[in-house]
Amino acid sequence: MTDHLRLDLDDYLPYLVHRVGSALAARFTAETLARHDLSIAMWRVLAALSANGEQRQIDLAAMTSIDVSTLSRLVTRLVRRRLAIRRRSKSNSREVVVQLSPAGRALVERLIPVARNLEDTAIAGVSRKDLAVAKRLLRRMHGNMAGQP
Amino acid sequence: MTDHLRLDLDDYLPYLVHRVGSALAARFTAETLARHDLSIAMWRVLAALSANGEQRQIDLAAMTSIDVSTLSRLVTRLVRRRLAIRRRSKSNSREVVVQLSPAGRALVERLIPVARNLEDTAIAGVSRKDLAVAKRLLRRMHGNMAGQP
DNA sequence: TTACAACAGTTGCATTGGCAAGTAAACTGA
DNA sequence: TCAGTTTACTTGCCAATGCAACTGTTGTAA
Numbered sequence A, B: 001m002t003d004h005l006r007l008d009l010d011d012y013l014p015y016l017v018h019r020v021g022s023a024l025a026a027r028f029t030a031e032t033l034a035r036h037d038l039s040i041a042m043w044r045v046l047a048a049l050s051a052n053g054e055q056r057q058i059d060l061a062a063m064t065s066i067d068v069s070t071l072s073r074l075v076t077r078l079v080r081r082r083l084a085i086r087r088r089s090k091s092n093s094r095e096v097v098v099q100l101s102p103a104g105r106a107l108v109e110r111l112i113p114v115a116r117n118l119e120d121t122a123i124a125g126v127s128r129k130d131l132a133v134a135k136r137l138l139r140r141m142h143g144n145m146a147g148q149p
Numbered sequence C: 001t002t003a004c005a006a007c008a009g010t011t012g013c014a015t016t017g018g019c020a021a022g023t024a025a026a027c028t029g030a
Numbered sequence D: 001t002c003a004g005t006t007t008a009c010t011t012g013c014c015a016a017t018g019c020a021a022c023t024g025t026t027g028t029a030a
Helices: A013-036 A040-052 A057-064 A068-080 A102-122 A128-145 B013-036 B040-052 B057-064 B068-080 B102-122 B128-145
Strands: A084-088 A096-100 B084-088 B096-100
Touching: A013 A040, A013 A102, A013 B013, A013 B040, A013 B102, A013 B128, A040 A057, A040 A068, A040 A084, A040 A096, A040 A102, A040 B013, A057 A068, A057 A096, A068 A084, A096 A102, A102 B013, A102 B128, A128 B013, A128 B102, A128 B128, B013 B040, B013 B102, B040 B057, B040 B068, B040 B084, B040 B096, B040 B102, B057 B068, B057 B096, B068 B084, B096 B102
Parallel strands: none
Antiparallel strands: A084 A096, B084 B096
């Protein structure tokens, strides 16, 4: 068969990215999130809230790559579990602002060191320089995708 | 707040990886797969079959990061659509072997150039050398995760 | 051999997820 | 100023997913 009709997955970037993403999510879920009864999606939302402070749901959705409708329900669950607070924006009453509750903040702060640890495990044996190159490339790729979503 | 309790997402590798993976999947789905009525998961299975030939479902599941039960049903759908063939293994009758049908192969061969194209778009402006570094790192990360799943 | 464990796959069940349609608020411009 | 559009969010519906339980097969070791 001619070569351009074959795809070597081990050299195909989308495959490599997806595989690593899945492995990271699976590990973090099994080793850490499960015992707190959190899904990986919940963790992403909590981490985004922690990193960027209170946000509208639409911004959270963009940050976490979660669909807005899914996110709406997810926030409902987080609120029910008293990990997040949702309120109507003062300045624009069609918007909703989500923020961490004290309990949510405490939980995230306990999880962040564990998350860092997993990252360290994942990149064991990689030079600081190569790591920087890879991060730059991933940011670049994301930028390149931003054209028409 | 002390620094180790904060997480800068734009510098956190699992976040960068997940974000890029989602963007790639969303683009490929919207621009290409949708018109063939394929999900991203179906594409991954077809691509894995194309790259590695006929396989047991358990191997396919590992290749695609799809749960075995989900994969079982997914293959059923592919078979119904005459894109794949499933048969009991001769040598070991508890195993099942999945392979592309001629129609499935034809479809994959039409999609592969498009997939390559998307990869090229994603890595536009990246040097060959940096790309190689990033791919090595992603393979390494996956290896580092393989410890206890 | 034969009991027991490990393996491959499938299915039941409940949860989750995404799309499309709906609600309500805030712009827009003529 | 007010009809039409856009924006932010929610909800109904159904497909897809994941876990656990189950079936059947193969491997193991006494």
